[in-house]
Amino acid sequence: MPFAFRFRALPFIAAVLVAVIAVLLGNWQQGRAAQKAELQARRAARGAEPPLLLGPAIQPAAPLEFRRVRLQGEFRADWPVFLSNRPMNGQSGFILAMPFKIAGGDSHVLVLRGWLPRQAEYGKLPPFSTPAGLVTLEGQVVSGSGRVMELGGEQALQPGALVQNLAPQDLARAAGLAMQPFLVQQLTPAAPGDELARDWPAPEAGIDKHRGYAFQWYALAAMAILFFVITGFRSGRKHIAGKSD
Known part of the structure; x- marks a missing residue:
């Protein structure tokens, strides 16, 4: 049976809308990751400077x-x-x-x-x-x-x-x-006998989390387009089969 693609306007609009929104959200998450990477680099650079x-x-x-x-x-x-x-x-x-x-x-x-x-x-x-x-x-x-x-x-x-x-x-x-x-x-004791713990944890930047969210949004965009293409071919095959009957 020959391949045939049946274009349908409503599913096409829905797929494009989902893909565009998902790509925009993915770009936003990538932007957040870039901002936090810049913040982390600034934190490291400032922390390496001599005390003021x-x-x-x-x-x-x-x-x-x-x-x-x-x-x-x-x-x-x-x-x-x-x-x-x-x-x-x-x-x-x-x-x-x-x-x-x-x-x-x-x-x-x-x-x-x-x-x-x-x-x-x-x-x-x-x-x-x-x-x-x-x-x-x-x-x-x-x-x-x-x-x-x-x-x-x-x-x-x-x-x-x-x-x-x-x-x-x-x-x-x-x-x-x-x-x-x-x-x-x-960071340093103020006097002898100062035994308070100062193992300060580094702030969690969450860069990988934002990149993971971005990947999920991009995957959703790809799935929306792929779903439209697959259903278009299926619809086209059914349409041809119906004509042949």
Whole structure:
């Protein structure tokens, strides 16, 4: 039986519409992957630069993100805040956050000092020590502490509060402090005996995830066109068979 293709307008329009939408969505996912690859490269490049001394002047976050910085000043030991639901190496625990008064001015920066394990007694906060007086430490500027799902109502932000998410502006309002609009992940001990864990995980870029989604959308576009072609040939064969009968 000879091959015959029967063109039908409605299936053709539907196939083209699905293919175009799928290709556009695939291109969008590819664009997201490219953006995150560029972000990852910028993070690596900035992280390799020598530490920058962070002064008291309030600075925008974007130019400093991922930069290593050196801080001189003193911790505000009267304002510890604990970030909950922050596991490390499979163990549940907290991240200790504390404002750090930068030497030479009145501004502060929110420092993520490190990780502390959860105590066996529920609700009991782990012990920690805070160096007194002028200290020097190094860290990396980050835009946020990494958001987690908020379970139930948040505790009012106050010294010693246990919260799930924290931004510099939250602490600025609660404590009445002038805050830099970014955070610093502490990388080096501020004093002997500082044993907080600082195995900070690298942010997940999700590049492969976006590329995988793009492949799925492109595959859907190809399947829509292929389905139209196959059904066209089948329809054409049935049409010829009907005529021969």
